[in-house]
Amino acid sequence: MTKFHQITERESLRKHVAAIHVGGKLSLLQRKLSNCLLLHAYDDLLTKTSHRIDAETLCAMSGYASRDHDTLKGALRALAETTAEWNMLGDNGEEEWGISSMISYAKLASGVCEYAYSAPLAAKLYDPSVFSMINMRIQRNFTSGHALALYENCFRFVRTGSTGWWELDVFRRLMGVHDSAYYEDFSKLNAKIIKPSVKEVNSVSDISLVAEVRRESRKVRFIRFLITRNGQETLFDLGDDDAIRKTVAYRRLVENGISRRLAQRWIAEHGEEYVCEKLDFVDGERRKGRVRKTPAGYLSAAINGDFKVVPKKEETATAPPAPPKPTPADLADEARAASLQRDAEWRAACLKIIDANLEKRSPASRKAVKDRFTRLLEDDFERHQFKQFGWHARGAFAKIHAFWADLVPEGLPARPDDVLETD
Structure with a gap:
């Protein structure tokens, strides 16, 4: 060269x-x-x-x-x-x-x-x-503001593999501790900020970090972070996915006030079937009058698993009137909600068994099983889901269940037979 x-x-x-x-x-x-x-x-x-x-x-x-x-x-x-x-x-x-x-x-x-x-x-x-935007699913995993700040500032350099040398004062400013005399001592900065943040980034995110320092006159003056990817994908990897934008789930999400990029993210992460189930569920809640204003916030909570039904308050202190007789639509909505809950519990039970089986295997055995399953995937969407989320990929879970049902000695639980089909 x-x-x-x-x-x-x-x-x-x-x-x-x-x-x-x-x-x-x-x-x-x-x-x-x-x-x-x-x-x-x-x-x-x-x-x-x-x-x-x-x-x-x-x-x-x-x-x-x-x-x-x-x-x-x-x-x-x-x-x-x-x-x-x-x-x-x-x-x-x-x-x-x-x-x-x-x-x-x-x-x-x-x-x-x-x-x-x-x-x-x-x-x-x-x-x-x-400026590379970060994955919202990964962001939800962080419990420390310093760790998320370190992740963001390192993720910007993922393509070059290193942040380059930062002066220690610059690093303190990026971490928001530049005005604290306590963290002028590098040993304290290292023990309270650097080591815990690197540990959290490596355990919950899509990159792995190694911190290196450079000394001048025997004092630490510079720090850099070496960065490697761990195989997951960023938000932009899905930004131009025409297949996702053509789905019914994508159209319905946008019609309900969800931004186009967030709609793509949800479908890529959870699969179209799961998103449509949540859309149907929120539509049912809206017909009952439980959805205030726009349904977008309700949808976000439902899709991310944070949904809780909050009963409406009575307008007066008088005894409430007898509840109206449930309509067939109400009964169908309640049955669908219960069915979705049972389906989620079944999926979690299956994954617990799969994860336990993987834990007992050697790294070589785990890789062999993964490669064998990957060869069975013919659908582009399912391959994309498995590449991004591994055995927990909702969009490929039907095939994951069938595959592992033959591998696990005790077998996997069968899917509940009362899961409702959407209209």
Whole structure:
């Protein structure tokens, strides 16, 4: 390889490596909310100056009580006060530095959250070679704000395999501890921030990290993280999936107010059948009057397994009237809900047996079983599901059950025969 080619390749990598860093003083919840806002707005980042999302949907996606608007206001305030900074080579080969607040404004009115990004930041966020959005399913696994901050800032560099050397002061700022005298001591920073965060990233995310330090005058001055992928896929791997956009589930989700990218994510993650079951269930709840305003928040909670039926409050303190006689539609909805619950319990029971069997096998045996099953998959969607979610892939579970029923000595439970078919 010639010296000129080496330089050109290095500059190309630097130009295209994700270069946006987000300030680290966001809580775990605030950081999750930021990613949910971006996911919802992504398709329209370059064509709309502001974006709107039902507050209940946003809260359900972010994982907190939908009526806690004080928490939502605090999170939006924090995002407006948090900066995103980039430093990269422009198209002309000259260095470009920029800074912007994460959101330029936000407004809550009539149960709807309206927000906007500055135009320069929106352009950077839209370009996957500059800023890679993270997988919402993976985000839900994090329990530490520092770990999620480390994951986000490392994931931007996954294509090059290393973050490069960060000055320790830069790293403290990314973690949101730059104004704490306690963490000026590297041993404390390492014990309380670096090691626990690396451990959580490696255990719950789609990348693995190894921290390395560089010393000057016997003191740690720089840190970098070596990054490898563990086989899962990012949000953008599914961004242009025509097959998903042609499904009935995708059309119904969009009609119910779900953003196009989130609709694709749900179908890719859970499978069309599962999503349609949840859509039917929420439609039934809406007919009973249990769905307030738009159904988007209800759908988010149902699909992510966070749904709980909350009885409607009585309008007066007087004795409630006798409940109306259930209609055939009501009875069908209740039967469908019960059937879905039994189906979920059956699937969990099967997976418990499968996981236990895999645990007893050697790595070579596990790989052989996986390769054997992969060869049986002829459907593109099922192959994609299994590649992404392994044995827990809902979209391929019928074949997974049939395959393992022959491998497990005691067999697997049969699927409940009263699972209702959708109309």
